[in-house]
Amino acid sequence: xxxxxxxxxxxxxxxxxxxxxxxxxxxxxxxxxxxxxxxxxxxxxxxxxxxxxxxxxxxxxxxxxxxxxxxxxxxxxxxxxxxxxxxxxxxxxxxxxxxxxxxxxxxxxxxxxx
Amino acid sequence: xxxxxxxxxxxxxxxxxxxxxxxxxxxxxxxxxxxxxxxxxxxxxxxxxxxxxxxxxxxxxxxxxxxxxxxxxxxxxxxxxxxxxxxxxxxxxxxxxxxxxxxxxxxxxxxx
Numbered sequence: 001x002x003x004x005x006x007x008x009x010x011x012x013x014x015x016x017x018x019x020x021x022x023x024x025x026x027x028x029x030x031x032x033x034x035x036x037x038x039x040x041x042x043x044x045x046x047x048x049x050x051x052x053x054x055x056x057x058x059x060x061x062x063x064x065x066x067x068x069x070x071x072x073x074x075x076x077x078x079x080x081x082x083x084x085x086x087x088x089x090x091x092x093x094x095x096x097x098x099x100x101x102x103x104x105x106x107x108x109x110x111x112x113x114x
Numbered sequence: 115x116x117x118x119x120x121x122x123x124x125x126x127x128x129x130x131x132x133x134x135x136x137x138x139x140x141x142x143x144x145x146x147x148x149x150x151x152x153x154x155x156x157x158x159x160x161x162x163x164x165x166x167x168x169x170x171x172x173x174x175x176x177x178x179x180x181x182x183x184x185x186x187x188x189x190x191x192x193x194x195x196x197x198x199x200x201x202x203x204x205x206x207x208x209x210x211x212x213x214x215x216x217x218x219x220x221x222x223x224x225x226x
Contacts, residue, residue, distance in 0.1 A: 004157075031212050043158070043216040050212075058213065090157050092214070099146045099206025100165070103214060105157035 002027050006091050006106035013081055013113055021076045021109045023091030029104075030096040032074035036060065036087040037108075043090065049074055050096060081113045117141070118202045123221040126196075132189040134220050136202030139183045145206045147178060149187045151198040152219070158201065161187065192224045 004025045013019050025032065033048035035058075045058030049068040063085055065077040074093075078085060088110050094103040119137040126132040138147065149161040162169055162176045164185070169176045175188040189196055199219040205212075 033212065035214075035216075037155075042218060043214075045213045048212060056211075088155055092158075094212065096212070098212045099144055100163070102148070102160040102163065103205075103212075104160070107157045108155060110155070 002104065004091055004093050004104050004106040006089075006109050008109060009107065010110050011112070013111070015082055015113055016080050019078050019081060019111075021078075021089060021091075021111070023074045023076065023093075023106060024072050025074075025091075025093040025104065026072065027093065027104065028071065029093040030071070031098075031103075032068065032091065032093045033058065034064070034066065034074070034076050035090045035092065037090065038087050046076070046089075078111075081111075083113045085111065086113050087111060117204050117215060118217055120200070120202050120217060120220045122218065123223065125223050125225055126189075126192045128194060128224055128226050129191055132187075132192040132196065132222055132224070134187040134189075134200050134202075134222065135184065136187070137184045138202070138204055141182050141204055145204045147176065147182075147185050148203045148205050148214075149174070149176065150201045150203060150214075150216075151196075152201070153195075153198040158216075161200075163205075192222075194224050194226065196222065197224045198222060 034046040035043045047066040049055045091106040095101040148163040150158040178185045201219040
């Protein structure tokens with residue numbers, strides 16, 4: 001089954017404790033991206049990757065890092081989480097022909113930073 | 115900024131067709147119109163997309179006006195499970211970073 005898998009689904013952590021949210025897709029997609037969703041602000045793109053070893057900032061990259069060492073994985077790293085990073089996070093992937101290709105989303109990771 | 119405009123909310127009776135409009139007056143020639151929905155706080159789910167012709171799949175129909183400045187998503191027989199936020203999004207085009215720009219969407223409430 002074609003899917004994007006995020007882990008963990010729920011996470012509560014303390015300020016400053018490094019964490020990684022994993023994202024994996026099984027569709028051989030070149031393109032992967034991370035979004036965060038906050039009430040009243042909608043979904044905003046954090047980082048994206050066009051292919052292995054190619055990453056770039058989205059609209060709200062501050063406080064986040066990503067890596068793309070393999071095509072299927074695109075982890076989101078919070079080196080020193082702060083309470084303003086409490087949010088619902090989604091990973092998405094698609095082929096790189098953006099016009100005529102749907103993006104698939106993971107089920108989300110709800111992160112709380114206390 | 116979202117390049118599409120949608121009503122904030124709509125109601126629909128169960129079993130009736132739900133028609134969700136979207137305006138995208140600045141759409142460029144190679145941008146596709148996509149529809150996604152988000153049920154509660156789940157990941158956005160792809161519904162349908164099109165360029166200029168009308169499209170239909172097992173979930174919905176998409177009607178795009180001839181000038182491509184607006185479109186309508188039709189859920190032919192809405193059920194309670196179709197209650198969700200529906201997003202109309204443009205993708206493709208010259209910017210080509212692949213970003214999906216989610217506006218506020220339309221909250222569709224299907225009522226018994």
